[in-house]
Amino acid sequence: MDVELLIIGNEILIGKTLDSNSNWMAKRVTRYGHRLRRITTVGDDLEIISSALQEIIKRKPDIIITSGGLGPTFDDMTLEGIAMGLNRKLELNKHALSSIKKVYKHAYDRGILKLEGMTKEREKMAYLPQGSIPLPNTIGTAPGVKINEGDIRLYILPGVPTELKSMFRNVILPILKERQGKFIEKGFLFSGIGESQIAPYTGELEKKYPQLWIKTHPHIGLSVEVEISITAFNVENGEELVDKVLDEIKEIILNLKGEIINRE
């Protein structure tokens, strides 16, 4: 399946927060053989969230995951932005409301919070775009949301990493596994010869095996080291093929008098 991420939060754009959620999700999407096609990171701005979502929908991924902007404050406007982008109204969702009530009651009973009951701001988190299915938040307060938009599954997750991860594991991972493909990524480091010297050979191999991505990355250590890695998405007998091509590359490197440093 094709996946896109829409990351929402001023704190990321001002550099206050390093977005680690994207990398965490990217790993998991890839691990099950799916393709993360694009990450779009925008601020807490109604019009921008709405138009960014519309652009993503036009590209027709199978899954869109958003993170951030679900909290009780005025500047958390993800749900409103999504509703605008989908041309749906926000409406009070009873299930979301009852789960939010429970969370606040629990926090009040335990003495974690001093304000009892619901307020306008707490209720705000239960106003979801029409057709939403709320996703329980077992760690924080704001529920996540699932929306089907035509053939696209849209998941709206909180930005707090622990909450995002928990919801991703509970709701999205099962779907990634259900339609699981196979992803392989293997490689090793070499030195003594540079990226540009190996490039014609890997270029030839890429023509011979168009189903593989063969990529080199320079690592600057004490000497110049280059990492070579081969990536295969849903390739038949991919494991054997990748191993075979890596062996061919090792031979080429040794013939060029390069040194193989390690094998992952």
Place this chain on the structure above:
Amino acid sequence: MDVELLIIGNEILIGKTLDSNSNWMAKRVTRYGHRLRRITTVGDDLEIISSALQEIIKRKPDIIITSGGLGPTFDDMTLEGIAMGLNRKLELNKHALSSIKKVYKHAYDRGILKLEGMTKEREKMAYLPQGSIPLPNTIGTAPGVKINEGDIRLYILPGVPTELKSMFRNVILPILKERQGKFIEKGFLFSGIGESQIAPYTGELEKKYPQLWIKTHPHIGLSVEVEISITAFNVENGEELVDKVLDEIKEIILNLKGEIINRE
């Protein structure tokens, strides 16, 4: 000035590499009072690089910075994608070629690389979109590129963080400083009352001071802690105003029987 980032690399989309360049650049863009409006992260794909660039250009930022995909191998296709997006041809740039030659001669003379002279793959890095100004790479091989597209300044930087940072410092930082604005971000942590309890008060303050962003972030520690921070871009007497509003918020928190934990 308004800035957008276009981050290019399959390694980021498969989750192999955490993109730390964006956060590093975001901090610096913000520090000098400029606004990072969006980060777009795509893979090494000609059509996608080209169309992502065209979408960014339509939003008319003052500065576009790309990172990644400048190396000598076939799968590094940033320059070709940018050329396609700008509807310009790639042409051999003599300055770029001579600087690449120098780097390889130096590496060969020192015994770092075993292959002497230029090859098709090394030359590839000197094919730049028409109208490019090459930016010297003092650490690696691939030069960066500056292109003026109408009123937009486009900077094409390498993805290797040390190379990117060095080029950013040399070329982009002076421009950010030259047209420097003032950015302020200050805040503190509190506990005992949650985001939702403070929300109506910060909502009021935001209406009163529309030039400020007042944002709360829950931190889950031993107890629930909330960070409040105020952000101001290019606000007259911003420092004094932010301090004044933070003091107002502290008073509100204390009145609500919350606890102030620290002051950054």
